[in-house]
Amino acid sequence: MIKNPFADYPGYLLRHASNANLNAIYDRLRPLDLRLAEASVLLLIQANPGVTQSEACQTLGIARANMAPLVSRLESKDLVSRTPVDGRSYGLTVSPQGKEVAKRADAELKAHEKELLDAVPKELRQSFVEALSYIAAFNAAEQTE
Amino acid sequence: MIKNPFADYPGYLLRHASNANLNAIYDRLRPLDLRLAEASVLLLIQANPGVTQSEACQTLGIARANMAPLVSRLESKDLVSRTPVDGRSYGLTVSPQGKEVAKRADAELKAHEKELLDAVPKELRQSFVEALSYIAAFNAAEQTE
DNA sequence: TATTGTTATACTCTATAACTATA
DNA sequence: TATAGTTATAGAGTATAACAATA
Numbered sequence: 001m002i003k004n005p006f007a008d009y010p011g012y013l014l015r016h017a018s019n020a021n022l023n024a025i026y027d028r029l030r031p032l033d034l035r036l037a038e039a040s041v042l043l044l045i046q047a048n049p050g051v052t053q054s055e056a057c058q059t060l061g062i063a064r065a066n067m068a069p070l071v072s073r074l075e076s077k078d079l080v081s082r083t084p085v086d087g088r089s090y091g092l093t094v095s096p097q098g099k100e101v102a103k104r105a106d107a108e109l110k111a112h113e114k115e116l117l118d119a120v121p122k123e124l125r126q127s128f129v130e131a132l133s134y135i136a137a138f139n140a141a142e143q144t145e
Numbered sequence: 146m147i148k149n150p151f152a153d154y155p156g157y158l159l160r161h162a163s164n165a166n167l168n169a170i171y172d173r174l175r176p177l178d179l180r181l182a183e184a185s186v187l188l189l190i191q192a193n194p195g196v197t198q199s200e201a202c203q204t205l206g207i208a209r210a211n212m213a214p215l216v217s218r219l220e221s222k223d224l225v226s227r228t229p230v231d232g233r234s235y236g237l238t239v240s241p242q243g244k245e246v247a248k249r250a251d252a253e254l255k256a257h258e259k260e261l262l263d264a265v266p267k268e269l270r271q272s273f274v275e276a277l278s279y280i281a282a283f284n285a286a287e288q289t290e
Numbered sequence: 291t292a293t294t295g296t297t298a299t300a301c302t303c304t305a306t307a308a309c310t311a312t313a
Numbered sequence: 314t315a316t317a318g319t320t321a322t323a324g325a326g327t328a329t330a331a332c333a334a335t336a
Binding site for chain 1 (some may be wrong): 147149153170257275
Binding site for chain 3 (some may be wrong): 037
């Protein structure tokens with residue numbers, strides 16, 4: 001067998017772990033016809049009724065430019081509605097249909113998180129999550145745009 | 146401030162940590178005009194002279210279809226050369242110029258790995274890497290194609 | 291029949307620049 | 314001037330299907 005020079009590189013493992021994580025989430029969300037970014041926004045709105053797009057962007061770390069089509073798609077599926085709060089920004093709320101979908105998405109994501117943690121031996125879990133927080137915060141300062 | 150319902154979801158943290166990791170790597174490789182996938186392949190070939198594309202695919206978890214243009218680009222930059230081993234497969238080797246670039250890429254990646262680990266408190270590092278291995282192995286079975 | 295490599299295509303997330311309208 | 318949102322475009326990684334040539 002071939003040597004993998006990166007087999008024990010944390011960054012390499014991190015990337016592959018993230019891919020495994022994403023693929024598992026995609027599989028769970030596909031039946032709901034939701035992409036991960038869409039599900040994130042939907043659930044964020046549900047947790048913060050009336051939130052504006054720019055607030056959602058800041059909280060989720062999504063670039064403003066990418067939020068626009070994302071919310072449009074949620075709106076076109078009647079999961080989310082936009083109501084003007086002033087001349088230039090909208091308050092976002094989840095529609096009744098949206099709440100149904102959000103409920104299912106939330107269940108899938110929670111089930112996924114459990115599955116993910118279950119893949120890690122119990123005694124490593126806390127350190128794992130804590131370590132991730134440090135790295136995730138790494139370039140949180142380098143704001144998008 | 147807005148509530149982030151995912152702030153403590155391991156999967157969410159994993160994804161953001163991976164993004165931070167990738168952005169840092171991209172910044173380091175940009176001056177070398179190498180993408181991460183290209184650097185990975187270049188260094189894999191250097192560690193395994195004569196390796197074939199399909200072997201490289203299996204080892205790095207890259208789909209065959211994506212390896213083709215990747216190696217083509219490395220070849221067009223005279224970093225890697227293909228020599229037929231049988232009628233349908235090529236052995237890949239790193240050219241003298243390639244070795245220079247590989248050396249620099251290796252230094253950047255190693256420096257990055259150090260920086261990454263340094264962002265994690267010392268007492269968490271071992272658990273962190275170990276936990277990542279479990280998750281990275283998660284869908285290693287679900288082979289690409 | 292199975293394997294190697296290739297092409298074409300598509301999906302998802304992310305990123306930047308330029309623009310309109312409003313504050 | 315700064316902010317909110319939009320549009321267009323691009324880059325990077327990943328994925329599938331279909332194909333030719335070879336084993």
